[in-house]
Amino acid sequence: MSSTLPDSCIVHQFSKFADLNEHEINLLKALEKDPRSYEADQPMAIEGGKAERFFTLQSGWACATRTLADGQRQVLDIFLPGQILGLREISFDRNLSEFRTLTEVKACPFPRQRLTEIFDQAPRLTDLFFLILAREQSMLIERVINIGRRSAVERLAHFIVEMKVRLNVDTDKFVLPMNQTIIGDTLSLSSVHVSRTFKVLRDQGLLESNNGDIHILDLDGLIEISGFDRNYLDSHSNWARQD
Template sequence: MPAVSKRRTASHNKPGTGVVAIPGRQVPCEQCPLRAMEVLRDFTPVELDFVRTFKSGELNIEAGANILLQGTNSAYLYTVLVGWAFRHKSLPDGRRQILNFAMPSDFLGLQGTVADEMEHSVEALTDMTLCIFPRDKLWDLFTKFPALAFDVTWLAAREEQMLEESLVSIGRRTAIERMAYLFLNLFVRAQEVSLTKGNTIQFPFTQQHVADTLGMSLVHANKTLKKLSATRTMRWKGRTFEILDREGLARIANFEFPDGRKRPFI
């Protein structure tokens, strides 16, 4: 990885980091599995040709490895091709607030490109594959491809929207409402990118991740989960999450389902 200002993120091929760069394009952009997903906008032939040159390779990440680090400046942006990650911000004493979760089609690292330094970290929840985009080519996207530039702006706005909902949950939703909202929101997002099977999904996170997302102690999160389970709208056993009553869970969460319009990815 080229030298960066501030502290550096983990090297793409540094032993023991769980981060391994794959040179070139292992999955050709023309055959990208994300393009087959109905919820995602497809590229025009000209846009696809640019994205093919924009992408410099792929990155394999082991679960638990850092993709981006708070306070660092990365030379790359990433699109999640396979796997889950979570964005989080840590206080000096180690307390952690999880901001949201990332899954296939999500874009990582834009904040570090625009602000020159990441204000949060991104950690892999599962083994992952990321598409790599050099940040120094981003200007070409903005100057030559206005539709793709709008897509990047849309992705940033969507990130802001998710943070708004997290703020509303922590500030105003009751404990059971915020947990219901988190589960249903993640399920619907995962369903859009074909990670669910019927009404079930294997969530890759633990109750501690849930507690750190919702601003709760682990004990409070466990008690809230039991109360939510008692409503018979959902079940979470081991890592298997199942929706038993979608509309009932949505009523508890005050959740509005997405309208199904196609959304962009890079």
């Protein structure tokens, strides 16, 4: 996705919601002007640490996790290029979750205060930040339902479909840079059970999977059993102000 965007992921992300003028584009681009590189499977910000910065993700995958006292871990978000890490932590002065990379990552940290400046200088971008936060919530809602109400097979199928849709690939193959332990921590399943569940999906002829390589054989079948509703990923609202 990012590779097709020499320009700016975040601008691309925001322009899904509204046409941006040059001033707005420049403000957003400024958020990406000082990119840093991170290796795969490394922390970017730790749980409980001082939360003074966000990150814009330019390439690679990252996630937010929370570790409980007994060592159990829950993955809270999977981030793809163009997303902003840490937005929801803005109302706290310490990180409630850890941010870590899944792959090699290029990301650009920027201080919270920068957001205020943007809000000051481009009121309409405020609307868009609001929309984006709201859209993230919808994804969280879907996660609650997935974890709370669906069986392991349904959960995994739903996750695969969700990632395919979010990656916006038109082929039926993609790479999921997560081992089965992390997938389990995302879906609240044990890694062993993730393995068995993949086998079920393979046996039913719905997909092929090999390490991180996913080959979807029957997308409709996956959607069918997972009860996937793609509405929550698309934004249809025309609420934001016009230029």
